[in-house]
Amino acid sequence: MGELIKHCAARMLSGLTLLGMALSSAMAEGRVETERVLPPEWQVKEEHVIPDNVAGWDHLWREIMIDITIIGLIFASVTLFFLWRYRRRSPDQEGSQPRLTAAQAVGWAVIPAFVFMADDFYLAAQGWSLWNDYRQVPEDRLEIRMESAMWTWDYTYPNGVKTFNELRVPAGKPVLLRMTSRDTIHSHWIPDYRVKEDSMPGRVTYIWFMPKEPGEHVVTCAEYCGHLHSRMKGTLIVMSREDFDAWYQEQGAKLQQAKAELSEGV
Amino acid sequence: MAGVLREWLFTTDHKKVGILYLIGSIAAFAVAGIMALLMRAELTAPGPTITENPTDYNVWLYFHGAAMILGFQIPALTGFLANYLVPLQIGAKDVAFPRLNALSVWLFFAGIILALLTFVMPDPPDVMWTGYPPYSEITVGNTAFYSFTVLLLGFASILGGVNFLTTITFMRAPGMGWNQLNIFTWSVFAAFILQLIFVPVLGTAVTMIMFDKYLGTNFFDPAQGGDVLIYQNLFWFYSHPAVYVILLPFIGIVFDIIATFARNRIFNYKMVVYGGMGGILLLAGEVWVHHLYVTGMPDWLRVGQMVTTLLISVPVGLLFIGLVGTLYKGAIVFTTPMLYALSVIFLMLIGGLTGIPLAVASIDIHVSDSYFIPGHFHYVMAVAGTFAIFGGIYYLFPKMTGKMYSEKLGKLAFWVTFIGVNVVFFPMMMAGLEGMPRRYWDYSHFPQVEGLHQLMTVGAVFIAVGFFLALVNWIQALYKGQPAGNNPWGSRSLEWTTTSPPQHGNFAEIPVLSKDWSPYAYGTSK
Numbered sequence: 096m097g098e099l100i101k102h103c104a105a106r107m108l109s110g111l112t113l114l115g116m117a118l119s120s121a122m123a124e125g126r127v128e129t130e131r132v133l134p135p136e137w138q139v140k141e142e143h144v145i146p147d148n149v150a151g152w153d154h155l156w157r158e159i160m161i162d163i164t165i166i167g168l169i170f171a172s173v174t175l176f177f178l179w180r181y182r183r184r185s186p187d188q189e190g191s192q193p194r195l196t197a198a199q200a201v202g203w204a205v206i207p208a209f210v211f212m213a214d215d216f217y218l219a220a221q222g223w224s225l226w227n228d229y230r231q232v233p234e235d236r237l238e239i240r241m242e243s244a245m246w247t248w249d250y251t252y253p254n255g256v257k258t259f260n261e262l263r264v265p266a267g268k269p270v271l272l273r274m275t276s277r278d279t280i281h282s283h284w285i286p287d288y289r290v291k292e293d294s295m296p297g298r299v300t301y302i303w304f305m306p307k308e309p310g311e312h313v314v315t316c317a318e319y320c321g322h323l324h325s326r327m328k329g330t331l332i333v334m335s336r337e338d339f340d341a342w343y344q345e346q347g348a349k350l351q352q353a354k355a356e357l358s359e360g361v
Numbered sequence: 362m363a364g365v366l367r368e369w370l371f372t373t374d375h376k377k378v379g380i381l382y383l384i385g386s387i388a389a390f391a392v393a394g395i396m397a398l399l400m401r402a403e404l405t406a407p408g409p410t411i412t413e414n415p416t417d418y419n420v421w422l423y424f425h426g427a428a429m430i431l432g433f434q435i436p437a438l439t440g441f442l443a444n445y446l447v448p449l450q451i452g453a454k455d456v457a458f459p460r461l462n463a464l465s466v467w468l469f470f471a472g473i474i475l476a477l478l479t480f481v482m483p484d485p486p487d488v489m490w491t492g493y494p495p496y497s498e499i500t501v502g503n504t505a506f507y508s509f510t511v512l513l514l515g516f517a518s519i520l521g522g523v524n525f526l527t528t529i530t531f532m533r534a535p536g537m538g539w540n541q542l543n544i545f546t547w548s549v550f551a552a553f554i555l556q557l558i559f560v561p562v563l564g565t566a567v568t569m570i571m572f573d574k575y576l577g578t579n580f581f582d583p584a585q586g587g588d589v590l591i592y593q594n595l596f597w598f599y600s601h602p603a604v605y606v607i608l609l610p611f612i613g614i615v616f617d618i619i620a621t622f623a624r625n626r627i628f629n630y631k632m633v634v635y636g637g638m639g640g641i642l643l644l645a646g647e648v649w650v651h652h653l654y655v656t657g658m659p660d661w662l663r664v665g666q667m668v669t670t671l672l673i674s675v676p677v678g679l680l681f682i683g684l685v686g687t688l689y690k691g692a693i694v695f696t697t698p699m700l701y702a703l704s705v706i707f708l709m710l711i712g713g714l715t716g717i718p719l720a721v722a723s724i725d726i727h728v729s730d731s732y733f734i735p736g737h738f739h740y741v742m743a744v745a746g747t748f749a750i751f752g753g754i755y756y757l758f759p760k761m762t763g764k765m766y767s768e769k770l771g772k773l774a775f776w777v778t779f780i781g782v783n784v785v786f787f788p789m790m791m792a793g794l795e796g797m798p799r800r801y802w803d804y805s806h807f808p809q810v811e812g813l814h815q816l817m818t819v820g821a822v823f824i825a826v827g828f829f830l831a832l833v834n835w836i837q838a839l840y841k842g843q844p845a846g847n848n849p850w851g852s853r854s855l856e857w858t859t860t861s862p863p864q865h866g867n868f869a870e871i872p873v874l875s876k877d878w879s880p881y882a883y884g885t886s887k
Contacts, residue, residue: 152727156718163714170681170710177688178703181623182695189884190625190691203686204632204679211678215671222721223664229723230660279496280589282655282730286796289727293656295590296495297583300657313806317655317730317798319489321496322415325801 145269145305146228152289155225159218166214229290232303236269243274243281243294245320246327256346260329262314264306265339271303282318285331291317306333373459374865378466379444380761382436383754385466385473389432390747392477394828396425401785401821404814407805418802419487420502424479426490427507429743431514432473435603437750438610439521439556440469443549445757446614447525449856449863450543450880452534452872457527465520472513475506482506489800491600492567494581494592498574505575508567515560522553522560534855536874543854543880544620544627544634548613551638555602555609555645563599566592590656597649605645607742609638611705611749612680618702618756619684621852623693624883628686632679640676644669654725663722670720677713681706692884696850697771701752704779705745712741715790732810733793739786748778751831758835759849763861764842766834774830781823788813788820854880 181190195203239262240251250258250272264270274283274294284291288304314329334342369377399421403410412418444462448455456462479485486492487502492511497504529542529550542550570592572578579585581592620627627633650658650666684706693699715737718724728734758766792810793799804810848857859868 152724155721156724159718159721159724163717167710167714170685171707174685174688174703174706177685177691178693181688181691181693183624183692188624188692190623191884192626192628192687192690194626195629200629200631203629203682204636207678207682208636208675211675212672215668215674218717218721219668219671222667222723225721225723226660226664226667226726229726279499280493280656282798284730284796284798286727286731291655291726291729295657297587297589298657313796315796315798315806319419319491319493319496319800321419321487321500324419325415325798325803326805328806 145233147305148225148228149287149289149305151225151228155221158221162214162218229302232271232301233269236271236303237264238271238273239264241272241274241283241294242277243283243316244277245279246316246323248281248283248314248327248329252343252346254343254347255350256343260314262329262331263339263342264331264333265336266306266309266333267336269303269305271301274300274302279320280318281316281320281327284315284317285312286315287312287331293318306331309333309335309338371463373455373463375444375448375456375459375462376761376863376867378462379441379446381466382440382444382469385470386433386437386441389428389436389473389476391828393425393428393433394825396421396428398821398825400425401818403802404804405818406814407808407811408803415802416487416502419489419800420479420485422800423486423489423507424476427510428473428476430490430603430607431511432476434607434743434746434750435514435518436469438607438614438746439518439525439549439552440466442545442610442614442750442753442757443521443525443552445761446543446856447528447546447549448532449760449859449867450546450854451529451532451537452855452868452874453528453532454866454868454871456524457532458524461520461524465517465524468513468517468520472510472517475510475513478506491596492570492592493589493596494570494573495589497570498581505571508571511567512564515564518556518560522557525549525553526557534872534874536876536878538876540631540634541874541879543613544616544630545610545613547634547638548609548616551642552606552609554642555606559599559602559646562595563603566595566599569595590653590658593653593656594649597652598646601649601652602645604738604742605641607746609641611746612684614753614756615702615705615749616684616687617854618698618752619687620881620883621756621850621854622696622699622702623688623691624851625687625689625691626879626881626883628683628689630683630881633683637676637680637683640679641673644673644676648673651720651722651725654722655729667720667722671717673720674713674717681709681713696755697766697768697775698752698756700772700775701748701755704775705749705752708740708745708748708782711787712737712739712745716741728793730798731793732795732797732799733790735799736786736788736790736793739782739789744782744786751778754835756850758838759845760856760861760863762839762842763845764838765845765849766838766842770830770834770837774827774834777823777830778827781820781825781827784820784823785817786820788816792817853882 238253242249248260250262272283274292275298276294276296280293280295282291282293283302285304290302290304292300292302294300310333312331314331316324316327320327372378400418403412403418482503484501484503486504486507487500488497488504488507492504492507529546569580573580573582579587581587581589583589616627648666648670650662651670654663719728719737755766755771792813795807795810797804797807797810845861847861850857855872
């Protein structure tokens with residue numbers, strides 16, 4: 096019991112510390128830098144690392160799964176043991192649960208509450224720091240505008256090129272989508288990159304992700320949007336840098352040419 | 362015959378009102394269950410299966426969600442069980458306002474009938490039970506019926522709230538203190554506090570939708586200065602507490618059933634009531650943003666409510682300790698109602714614990730709106746709640762009818778249903794992790810989940826068979842059941858001290874209770 100309390104206290108403490116660190120990192124933007132001497136393990140690393148959110152998500156998911164499986168197994172096995180151990184053996188047998196003293200009653204409320212809270216704060220801190228990775232977009236990025244409508248995804252690239260239901264991006268460069276919607280709410284979900292956010296009229300929302308290997312991924316609508324909600328599918332095509340650059344230049348040139356022809360016509 | 366009809370139509374007796382609620386809610390459950398079967402049939406293969414028209418599917422899904430929550434679970438728990446049990450458990454002759462009670466049950470029936478019109482009207486509502494704008498305002502589907510159904514059922518709930526808070530506060534038997542209430546009575550008290558505070562918010566939200574769509578206001582249209590997210594905030598400001606309006610009474614009845622069949626005191630009564638139920642009351646209104654994690658709410662609000670949402674595990678954990686602790690040194694017997702009540706512990710464990718990753722905003726950014734969500738909430742609320750309701754029906758059956766149902770058939774129905782729900786809802790969560798979003802009529806771009814869907818359809822057939830067996834059991838027992846006696850379970854609680862079924866006015870003599878009386882006075886504390 097003493098060991099358990101110590102363990103939980105340690106976990107709660109580390110939870111609070113992580114929570115504090117996540118908070119300070121969330122407020123890092125716009126903070127006035129002050130010169131302070133910190134122990135080495137607290138010093139902020141200077142090198143610029145782009146977080147891998149897919150790995151981060153999978154890691155946290157696994158950790159939470161282990162956590163809840165343990166809790167579930169403890170409760171389930173205690174319940175099953177009680178059901179077997181205290182089954183009624185004669186028709187007029189009655190339960191004989193001892194009355195709790197006031198101290199025991201308070202203890203049975205406060206100690207479990209403390210244990211659950213320890214776990215909650217720990218998970219909240221982990222979740223928060225992953226959240227910061229999801230929300231803080233790397234500086235060096237490709238920024239694409241996305242406008243959704245029933246039932247299509249329209250993408251606009253920085254050079255004005257537009258694509259429909261086909262999001263082409265280069266591998267190895269973070270991509271930021273700034274999203275809005277023409278009619279109702281949709282939700283741009285890329286399951287392979289573990290990221291989604293709603294797009295809606297009147298607001299601009301964003302997601303970012305880091306395309307890794309060249310390949311194709313499903314983009315699917317996750318917010319109910321009527322008749323063809325389930326057919327609102329797009330494709331994320333990750334291309335090698337060279338292929339993407341070639342495609343991008345070519346489309347850009349085509350666009351310029353079309354514009355030029357159009358103005359000549361006028 | 363006319364006399365019987367008259368008696369039931371004009372009744373103000375809380376027991377008859379309760380049974381009317383039971384009949385209405387079981388009817389809603391059956392129709393909403395048929396919708397679920399239609400959906401499962403549609404999803405046995407990718408692409409169109411039994412309907413070429415996705416809107417058909419969307420209407421089934423709308424009806425399934427709205428009817429199961431608003432027409433079955435809330436009325437079965439806060440209508441049927443609360444009406445039938447609370448006055449008996451507190452030793453009262455009836456509720457405080459019997460005629461208001463009758464009004465509320467007929468409002469409920471009007472709501473059910475309005476909902477059923479879905480199947481005969483042209484362009485029925487296809488807005489899901491959430492009714493999010495702008496879709497609910499631009500669809501050709503009839504959103505007004507959605508709004509009116511919600512409003513009618515909401516009024517019924519508010520009237521019930523006024524009635525039960527008054528009844529429990531002022532009409533307890535002489536000598537009965539607050540700490541001598543049954544856990545179920547406490548849970549009804551807590552649930553109606555939530556209903557009184559939060560239902561008006563839902564009423565406002567659905568009324569604003571109606572105004573927008575039919576009267577030309579622009580509450581949710583950004584092009585005219587409105588905001589689409591206001592609705593979602595209002596809706597979930599009610600609808601998350603609504604989860605606890607369902608959870609509290611179903612946990613309450615499970616406590617009473619487990620105490621009865623373990624013949625044991627409630628473990629740490631005050632922790633359960635003040636820590637568990639009180640804690641849920643305190644947190645219920647501060648967690649709604651977890652339904653809006655991926656809508657673009659401000660980041661500080663999302664992480665803030667991530668912490669409050671995780672903290673819900675504290676009161677819920679205390680309730681679990683209370684439930685499991687009540688088994689400790691008990692004298693447990695496995696009757697049908699007990700099997701249902703015990704299964705709630707296991708269903709809630711799966712459902713509650715899978716809620717923990719969903720509480721974490723950065724995990725939710727992937728799994729939100731996926732099939733994981735319906736898997737999770739069916740376990741924690743839909744299935745656990747329904748099992749508690751069914752346990753409650755079996756538990757009260759001898760009291761309501763004076764007759765005994767068949768244990769054999771009851772247990773068979775239980776196991777068939779229990780296997781069925783696990784075969785449906787566990788694979789559902791797995792399909793969500795594969796990337797399949799909810800509310801899909803066609804999953805052609807997720808061919809990898811076809812096997813899971815076929816498994817779920819098989820499970821759904823099990824559930825249907827289980828429900829059918831339960832119905833057969835009840836109807837058969839109603840006509841041919843053995844006389845049950847006043848207290849077949851050997852319970853110490855007040856409702857079992859009167860006749861089965863209790864006469865009008867409940868008790869021949871109003872019980873007078875001593876200071877150390879308890880509804881759970883078993884064993885050593887006798």
